[in-house]
Amino acid sequence: MLNTKTISELKVGYASGDFTPLEVVTSLESAISTRDGEIGSFLSRNLDAAVAQAEAADLSLPLGGVPIAIKDNINVLGEPCTCASKFLSGSYQSPYNATVINKLIAAGAIPFGRANLDEFAMGSATENSALQVTRNPHDLDRVPGGSSGGSAACVAADLAIASLGSDTGGSIRQPASHCGVVGFKPSYGRVSRYGLVAFASSLDQIGPLTKSVTDAALLTNVLSGHDKMDSTSLDAAVPDYTEGLEAGVKGKKIGVPKEYLSGDLHPDVKANVEKAIKALESEGAEIVEVSLPHTKYCVPTYYILAPAEASSNLSRFDGVRYGTRSSEVTDVLSMYENSREEGFGPEVKRRILLGTYVLSSGYYDAYYLKAQKVRTLIMRDFQEVFEQVDALIAPVAPDPARKISAGSEDPLKEYLADIFTIGANLAGIPAISVPCGTANVDGSDLPVGLQILGPHLGEQTVLQVARAWEILRD
Amino acid sequence: MAHLARLKLSEEEAQEFTPQLQTILSYIDTLNELDVEGVEPSAHAKPVFAAPRADEPGTSLDVSRLEQNAPAFAQEQIRVPRVVES
Numbered sequence: 215m216l217n218t219k220t221i222s223e224l225k226v227g228y229a230s231g232d233f234t235p236l237e238v239v240t241s242l243e244s245a246i247s248t249r250d251g252e253i254g255s256f257l258s259r260n261l262d263a264a265v266a267q268a269e270a271a272d273l274s275l276p277l278g279g280v281p282i283a284i285k286d287n288i289n290v291l292g293e294p295c296t297c298a299s300k301f302l303s304g305s306y307q308s309p310y311n312a313t314v315i316n317k318l319i320a321a322g323a324i325p326f327g328r329a330n331l332d333e334f335a336m337g338s339a340t341e342n343s344a345l346q347v348t349r350n351p352h353d354l355d356r357v358p359g360g361s362s363g364g365s366a367a368c369v370a371a372d373l374a375i376a377s378l379g380s381d382t383g384g385s386i387r388q389p390a391s392h393c394g395v396v397g398f399k400p401s402y403g404r405v406s407r408y409g410l411v412a413f414a415s416s417l418d419q420i421g422p423l424t425k426s427v428t429d430a431a432l433l434t435n436v437l438s439g440h441d442k443m444d445s446t447s448l449d450a451a452v453p454d455y456t457e458g459l460e461a462g463v464k465g466k467k468i469g470v471p472k473e474y475l476s477g478d479l480h481p482d483v484k485a486n487v488e489k490a491i492k493a494l495e496s497e498g499a500e501i502v503e504v505s506l507p508h509t510k511y512c513v514p515t516y517y518i519l520a521p522a523e524a525s526s527n528l529s530r531f532d533g534v535r536y537g538t539r540s541s542e543v544t545d546v547l548s549m550y551e552n553s554r555e556e557g558f559g560p561e562v563k564r565r566i567l568l569g570t571y572v573l574s575s576g577y578y579d580a581y582y583l584k585a586q587k588v589r590t591l592i593m594r595d596f597q598e599v600f601e602q603v604d605a606l607i608a609p610v611a612p613d614p615a616r617k618i619s620a621g622s623e624d625p626l627k628e629y630l631a632d633i634f635t636i637g638a639n640l641a642g643i644p645a646i647s648v649p650c651g652t653a654n655v656d657g658s659d660l661p662v663g664l665q666i667l668g669p670h671l672g673e674q675t676v677l678q679v680a681r682a683w684e685i686l687r688d
Numbered sequence: 689m690a691h692l693a694r695l696k697l698s699e700e701e702a703q704e705f706t707p708q709l710q711t712i713l714s715y716i717d718t719l720n721e722l723d724v725e726g727v728e729p730s731a732h733a734k735p736v737f738a739a740p741r742a743d744e745p746g747t748s749l750d751v752s753r754l755e756q757n758a759p760a761f762a763q764e765q766i767r768v769p770r771v772v773e774s
Binding site: 292305306307309310401402403416442443445446448508510511513514515517518525529532533534535536537538539543544545546547548549550551552554555558560563564566567568569570571574581583584585586587588589590591593624625626629640641642643670 | 689690692693704705708712730731734754757760766769770
């Protein structure tokens with residue numbers, strides 16, 4: 215059962231010679247063949263490449279011989295990168311490695327398995343994937359969350375040791391919460407976005423989904439750092455995030471934003487988060503109530519800015535250089551319009567339309583510029599709060615995973631559930647989801663996540679608080 | 689709007705999206721409660737300025753891989769429909 219192990223456990227096992235990377239890859243492949251038929255977390259995998267890399271693995275490297283699943287919107291040279299879209303499926307092969315992939319390979323890791331997602335990462339249930347349904351390993355009738363639903367489900371079902379996801383409005387943390395794994399979104403600029411297919415460039419960030427906080431720290435060590443290929447990546451020193459990880463919370467000031475625990479929360483989610491707050495307090499953390507007064511404006515601000523950026527970013531899918539070109543082409547315009555009509559799914563079209571509208575002449579000031587100003591107010595809320603506290607603690611999502619829907623859900627209703635995760639993207643701060651008990655819904659015990667947020671580049675504090683909770687929980 | 693977004697929507701899509709987008713836009717209008725007079729807009733959480741990389745020659749992407757991805761390709765060029773009137 216090597217597939218059930220964590221990264222830390224693999225490192226110990228490799229060092230003592232108990233097992234080899236090849237045995238781990240074989241164990242994962244066997245678990246995937248047995249179970250992924252019903253879960254559907256992977257869109258593709260290249261076993262031959264993984265075996266070759268496992269045989270050649272340099273175990274002296276930080277992630278030597280550790281297989282990592284990759285969300286299918288991150289480019290891996292020579293592999294498909296479908297973004298779960300018909301536009302790219304079957305026709306596109308990455309001509310280069312994303313910087314995070316180069317970093318993983320340099321650290322000895324083995325990219326293995328391409329994880330399902332909402333098309334172009336737009337969604338929160340992985341139901342917007344044009345290619346495949348992904349089911350929650352804890353209840354196969356339910357969604358895994360999204361957009362990194364495949365990345366979360368494969369780790370939860372032990373079909374991967376760990377995975378990479380991307381988070382624009384909660385797309386790492388919310389599926390991690392729904393599937394009962396750790397999901398970490400680092401600060402904006404901490405990790406290079408080069409080679410991540412862009413959704414909303416000012417909000418997107420790559421991060422790890424893992425079985426433990428220690429594994430999240432190990433992966434963040436490798437992923438972080440300046441990249442000349444991403445001008446928004448920060449030229450700031452990268453500390454060793456595993457160092458001082460068990461420093462605990464004694465003397466730390468932790469804020470509880472009152473706006474996050476009022477309102478429409480599932481009672482078990484609320485009770486679990488409150489229990490975690492009490493436990494951290496009993497460990498010596500000073501708990502204070504704080505306010506983020508512009509919280510209710512996060513969702514409307516996000517659903518202006520993210521579609522606006524998406525409508526611009528997705529203009530590159532025009533049928534010219536890669537992906538689908540419609541067969542119904544008479545001139546350039548019909549090539550664009552028919553290729554996009556055939557290639558994009560409904561949620562992607564909705565967001566492109568919304569983004570085009572809010573950027574259009576006559577509406578720009580009323581929507582886009584206004585949202586950018588409100589973003590300033592939301593960022594100030596966080597800045598002011600982090601002058602008082604070291605970290606914030608909150609729920610990840612108001613409810614546990616919902617049932618897989620028969621038809622299409624009401625888009626606005628789905629958007630509103632992003633309320634607790636979007637703030638960290640708008641403010642560019644690090645935030646993690648750590649498993650925090652279960653909620654009982656219709657007889658199913660479903661995972662609940664605890665969110666810990668820190669100031670910009672405050673990854674260390676976030677990971678320390680998360681680790682402290684993990685120790686208390688177990 | 690669909691034309692501006694270079695999307696050719698079917699009649700059914702237009703019927704489905706119009707009320708959905710109207711609902712979203714009226715929700716977004718809650719931002720009008722806020723007075724943002726004098727507030728600076730933020731395009732990024734942490735703007736990084738003046739970060740051009742050194743202008744050094746280097747290898748670009750492998751043309752054979754680009755050819756593989758292109759819907760139509762000839763003589764190391766991507767083929768597109770005629771764009772200039774003859």
